[in-house]
Amino acid sequence: MSFSEGWDTMGESIVVTSGKGGVGKSTTSVNIGTALALCGKRVCLVDTDIGLRNLDVLMGLENRIIYDIIDVIEERCDLKKALIKDKRCNDLYLLAAAQTKDKSSITSNQLRRIIAELKDEFDYVVIDSPAGIELGFQIAAAGADQAIVVTTPENAAVRDADRVIGLLEKEKLPTPKLIINRIKSHLTKNGGMMDVDEVVAVLAIHLLGIVPDDEQVIRAGNLGEPIAFDNSPAGKAYRNIAKRIQGEMVPLLVLDREVSMFRRMKKWFGFA
Amino acid sequence: MVNGVKPGITIKGTKDGLLFYLDDSRPFSDILSELRHKLEDDHAAKIWDGPEMNVLIKLGKRQITKLEEMALRELFASRKNLIIKHFESDGKPYLLEQESEIQMRVGTVRSGQIFSFEGNILFVGDINPGGVIRSTGDIYVLGALRGLAHAGSQGDQQAIIAASVLKPTQLRIADVISRPPDRWDESEVGMRFAYLVDHQIAVERLVHLSKIRSDKEWKGNR
């Protein structure tokens, strides 16, 4: 990456949100960012979860942070200097959140300016947002050209996702895209879980991808080695999502397709 | 003036324009013919030619239909300089709300959103859990009703709620509140509607709507 070379095509900024906490926004941000970088794109991840930063941990970059986003805003260093280069991908960078401040230490306009500057240098700027629909979420959404809403197939998560979609529709953003995370195979599903079809029917937005529930994701997060490098179904799911973000048509994972085909047939015969 | 009785139409000039008082105790057809006479009769009509003037029409206690409004406007159209600014009924909207009228809206009511309406509404789209659709009249949802619907929100107990998929978190008609599965059977599928009987909300399959909307029933050709 070089800040001086003139690239006249502007990058795209994508905010990852959910409403409900703990559904996998940060995991999704890191893996989409990594997968896009693996496709040869220049990617910058921006952690806006001020006070609860964790993208650095998920990427294994914790011990490399010198400056964070608040240092940039308060002009203790310039943007370029605050970017942390990924260990594995040459074109993947992180702008870390501050751990010691709170959400009110950044404004929409300040973030908008940072994102605009990053878009000059990167193909994709992926913004991880804090949970909830309050200030932190609104600020994160302010700098984005696109939005991805992450949900799990649980009722409560879907309802919160719906709320967030409604709020995003009021912004000038295009209709957000959906990722359903932590899909369990139909055998281990329990009450309160919805099918992919049901979630999509309720939320009525474009489905960008589905990610299986997989222990490996948690392990990868703990090790700071994003699952997107991996050949597991979850890793593949994230790489497929990255392809779809770039406009490729990639079918949903075969496993899930079979599940839903089976279910559809059951419905057809009237005992589902 | 006509037959020496008190005129059905009184006209007053004000600084805002001409005020037309239409007597609300006379049949509307009488008012129309008297107005036509006043506006078209060449003898009386002389006064009308002149500079542009605003016209305010006072209907008294009377409310009129869209058709009646059009009839009035047509009469005034014969005098190019008379421009109707507005109609007014005492303390009420001047237009009669037409029971049979139904308006359509398209969209999705998402969690945390409230869609409020006056009159009968055909909503094409879903009302999601946590979303609210509310109307003073009937609510027909061509889509899935999974949130809260409140029909007859100003107290109309005749109002109904119908949906292609009726799976609400709560239903309200006038001031009666009901929630599943208290009163209706979850397992039932297909289009259903909810209405009030004995101050309770009942849910039936849509084919039974003719029971409570018999005036609207199409009986088929003999």
Ligand SMILES: Nc1ncnc2c1ncn2[C@@H]1O[C@H](COP(=O)(O)OP(=O)(O)OP(=O)(O)O)[C@@H](O)[C@H]1O
């Ligand atoms: N597909 C998955 N399979 C299994 N575990 C997952 C999956 N996705 C995320 N998790 C786990 O769920 C937990 C929460 O994930 P994550 O931190 O990404 O959520 P978040 O939405 O960013 O949370 P917060 O709202 O706190 O920011 C983590 O322990 C993560 O490893």
Ligand SMILES: [Mg+2]
């Ligand atoms: Mg997070």
